[in-house]
Amino acid sequence: MIGGRPAGRRARRLAGKSGATSGATSGTTSGLPQWHGFGYCEAMPWQRVDTEPLDIDTGVAPASARAIAAAVLRRTLPLLVRRDGRAEPLATGTLYRIAGRTLLVTCRHLFDAAVGLGDLLVPLPRAQRLLPLLPLGRRVVVHPERDLALIELARAPACDALLREWPPVPIDASALDDDGGMAVPMYVLAGWPYEQMRRVDETVFARPVVVFAARRPGPAAADLRLSYARVARRSDGVDVHAPALDGVSGATVWQVLPAGGDDGSGGGLLLRPAAVQCAFKHDAYARAEALAQARGLVERVCG
Numbered sequence: 363m364i365g366g367r368p369a370g371r372r373a374r375r376l377a378g379k380s381g382a383t384s385g386a387t388s389g390t391t392s393g394l395p396q397w398h399g400f401g402y403c404e405a406m407p408w409q410r411v412d413t414e415p416l417d418i419d420t421g422v423a424p425a426s427a428r429a430i431a432a433a434v435l436r437r438t439l440p441l442l443v444r445r446d447g448r449a450e451p452l453a454t455g456t457l458y459r460i461a462g463r464t465l466l467v468t469c470r471h472l473f474d475a476a477v478g479l480g481d482l483l484v485p486l487p488r489a490q491r492l493l494p495l496l497p498l499g500r501r502v503v504v505h506p507e508r509d510l511a512l513i514e515l516a517r518a519p520a521c522d523a524l525l526r527e528w529p530p531v532p533i534d535a536s537a538l539d540d541d542g543g544m545a546v547p548m549y550v551l552a553g554w555p556y557e558q559m560r561r562v563d564e565t566v567f568a569r570p571v572v573v574f575a576a577r578r579p580g581p582a583a584a585d586l587r588l589s590y591a592r593v594a595r596r597s598d599g600v601d602v603h604a605p606a607l608d609g610v611s612g613a614t615v616w617q618v619l620p621a622g623g624d625d626g627s628g629g630g631l632l633l634r635p636a637a638v639q640c641a642f643k644h645d646a647y648a649r650a651e652a653l654a655q656a657r658g659l660v661e662r663v664c665g
Contacts, residue, residue, distance in 0.1 A: 416594035468612030553610030
């Protein structure tokens with residue numbers, strides 16, 4: 363389960379520097395709003411390519427890996443950036459529902475390279491459209507020290523369209539009180555790496571990555587470091603090259619816990635969001651910021 367819901371049986375250039383206000387809406391095209399000054403959601407065929415989960419060093423059972431992958435990928439949001447008039451992959455994020463607010467959680471450094479809220483787009487695969495985030499983003503809040511950022515989304519019909527395609531993770535703010543005992547045997551990370559995206563004519567084909575890995579010792583309690591080797595075992599038993607994680611920054615790292623007791627006798631698995639991936643080094647680690655470090659940002663948004 364994710365945030366208390368089943369996950370399979372086994373299973374700065376910021377707009378205005380501090381955020382953006384939502385724009386007025388009127389009219390629809392294919393059921394999606396038109397924003398004054400922003401135009402329609404852009405048509406862009408987006409095709410997700412099927413993927414097999416990768417296991418670095420956990421020994422996760424293939425059936426469990428596939429069930430977990432299906433659950434987390436529904437909540438693994440690709441973030442695109444407009445460059446020279448084209449939508450290009452940039453990062454990954456996750457939508458959360460906390461205290462009645464919808465928050466997009468990602469990494470701070472995606473805003474460091476002259477990227478602002480007005481440059482960000484999200485694909486709506488079923489609608490075959492790109493949704494600009496600027497009309498939805500009420501404000502952007504970044505951590506002063508950690509590589510974490512929140513985008514609060516306004517209530518609007520376009521936000522409803524976004525949430526239908528990318529469901530939010532419902533959690534209580536108390537889940538951010540601590541790291542939740544981050545020293546657990548297994549973690550899973552899912553995101554959208556650059557090297558697994560291809561544009562053919564006007565269609566973008568995107569293959570996500572789902573990685574199971576164990577925790578490595580890190581220099582600080584707020585850091586979560588997972589093993590990340592160059593070679594991983596796919597859930598179909600084939601050893602393959604593990605992709606570079608450029609584009610996965612901002613993705614949620616999930617703890618994989620037994621749902622029926624410490625010995626796993628209940629037969630289910632619980633997925634708990636633990637951290638936000640922000641850096642990696644092949645043959646060494648994938649590094650993430652503990653989600654507990656975002657508590658201050660959430661309090662600024664939710665009060």
